[in-house]
Amino acid sequence: MLTLSIIKADTGGFVGHSAVHPDMMAEARREIDRASASGLIIDGHVASCGDDISLIMTHTYGVDAGLIHSFAWDTFRNTTRIAKELGLYGAGQDLLSDAFSGNLRGMGPGYAELEFEERPSEPVICFLADKTEPGAWNLPLYKIFADPFNTAGLVIDQKMHAGFGFEVYDLYEEKRIVFDCPADLYDMLMYIGAPARYVVHGVRSKTLGETAAATSTQRLSLIAGKYVGKDDPVMIVRCQSGLPAVGEVLEPFAFPYAVAGCMRGSHHAPFLPVPVEQAHPSRFDGPPRVVALGFQIHDGKLIGPRDMFADPAFDRAREQANEIMDYFRRHGPFEPHRLPLSELEYTTMSTLTKQLANRWTPMTTVIATPVG
Numbered sequence: 001m002l003t004l005s006i007i008k009a010d011t012g013g014f015v016g017h018s019a020v021h022p023d024m025m026a027e028a029r030r031e032i033d034r035a036s037a038s039g040l041i042i043d044g045h046v047a048s049c050g051d052d053i054s055l056i057m058t059h060t061y062g063v064d065a066g067l068i069h070s071f072a073w074d075t076f077r078n079t080t081r082i083a084k085e086l087g088l089y090g091a092g093q094d095l096l097s098d099a100f101s102g103n104l105r106g107m108g109p110g111y112a113e114l115e116f117e118e119r120p121s122e123p124v125i126c127f128l129a130d131k132t133e134p135g136a137w138n139l140p141l142y143k144i145f146a147d148p149f150n151t152a153g154l155v156i157d158q159k160m161h162a163g164f165g166f167e168v169y170d171l172y173e174e175k176r177i178v179f180d181c182p183a184d185l186y187d188m189l190m191y192i193g194a195p196a197r198y199v200v201h202g203v204r205s206k207t208l209g210e211t212a213a214a215t216s217t218q219r220l221s222l223i224a225g226k227y228v229g230k231d232d233p234v235m236i237v238r239c240q241s242g243l244p245a246v247g248e249v250l251e252p253f254a255f256p257y258a259v260a261g262c263m264r265g266s267h268h269a270p271f272l273p274v275p276v277e278q279a280h281p282s283r284f285d286g287p288p289r290v291v292a293l294g295f296q297i298h299d300g301k302l303i304g305p306r307d308m309f310a311d312p313a314f315d316r317a318r319e320q321a322n323e324i325m326d327y328f329r330r331h332g333p334f335e336p337h338r339l340p341l342s343e344l345e346y347t348t349m350s351t352l353t354k355q356l357a358n359r360w361t362p363m364t365t366v367i368a369t370p371v372g
């Protein structure tokens with residue numbers, strides 16, 4: 001069995017929260033080369049989206065493997081060191097703990113991992129996002145694996161017609177459920193339509209019995225109990241031969257749907273599909289970005305990547321996203337651009353509640369008319 005892991009962290013931004021410094025990328029690549037040379041991993045690729053570094057790795061240790069997670073942790077410690085040397089912004093931002101213990105669960109870095117038997121041809125897409133939360137994958141996963149208006153194969157491919165099982169996490173109560181789609185479609189949408197709380201963790205083909213997709217599902221603010229930046233999630237989707245075709249997997253991103261994140265992690269903004277070289281959110285620390293790296297995996301080797309959104313067919317989504325961004329921005333501090341109070345990552349509300357306690361009075365109180 002082969003495992004494909006994407007492990008990612010923001011260990012410092014260049015400039016502000018917009019990108020990763022080239023010296024940090026070089027350090028991560030040196031580490032990945034060392035890990036391939038030593039035989040820890042079969043192959044690896046270092047990529048970034050915004051200020052987050054992703055280590056994309058193939059290996060044979062399975063998911064949640066201590067050896068692989070501790071390698072990623074050490075690599076992120078090294079890139080943090082460089083970020084500190086250069087005085088980069090938020091050095092070590094996503095490393096929430098001082099010491100590694102066992103695996104990365106609850107430690108800050110995000111990870112999506114899939115274990116599978118490599119098929120004769122194994123096309124996968126690795127999606128990396130910046131300035132948003134893991135629930136951002138809910139809408140495209142629904143479209144890819146459950147919406148026949150997106151995915152023709154659900155109707156016309158014999159191996160897809162039976163549908164897919166969706167594993168959904170409730171991040172507030174730390175419990176999970178599997179929805180059997182299409183039968184459970186309407187039930188599932190009641191939950192995953194609320195992506196701040198309910199997040200699709202994985203998708204499985206009913207016909208093939210194979211896991212087709214995995215996402216990183218942690219929410220940093222729920223781990224840390226305070227705002228420490230957005231989660232900037234990643235996702236792996238396997239394609240073709242009874243799973244959705246590559247074009248069906250990319251298609252949802254032709255619609256720049258609104259996600260939570262952007263400035264201070266506290267605003268709705270359109271999700272902008274971009275080529276790798278444009279994955280550097282600047283305007284209002286956004287709009288949130290998504291890149292898609294395509295690989296063919298062969299004998300465990302990552303053949304690629306191909307930069308899948310470097311395609312003029314996504315230009316219209318990009319134009320639309322810019323219009324939507326203008327529209328949202330003009331709301332300034334008003335919802336629905338600003339997130340509802342319960343979801344704000346930054347807030348002055350608790351201080352204000354104390355400060356203004358005496359000035360709030362019952363609505364029946366007569367307030368003296370201001371002089372003038």
Ligand code: 13P
Pocket residue numbers: 239240241242245247
């Ligand atoms: P496969 O069944 O070979 O994956 O064919 C799907 C396809 O490539 C259509 O675009």
Ligand code: 13P
Pocket residue numbers: 010017050051090093130131228229230231232262263264265285
């Ligand atoms: P990151 O999670 O990408 O560091 O973003 C933090 C932020 O607050 C941007 O305004």
Ligand code: MG
Pocket residue numbers: 010012013016017051090093229
């Ligand atoms: Mg950052």
Ligand code: MG
Pocket residue numbers: 010017050051052130131229230232
């Ligand atoms: Mg980030």
Ligand code: MG
Pocket residue numbers: 010131228229230231232
């Ligand atoms: Mg972040």
Ligand code: MG
Pocket residue numbers: none
């Ligand atoms: Mg073909």
Ligand code: MG
Pocket residue numbers: none
């Ligand atoms: Mg074919």
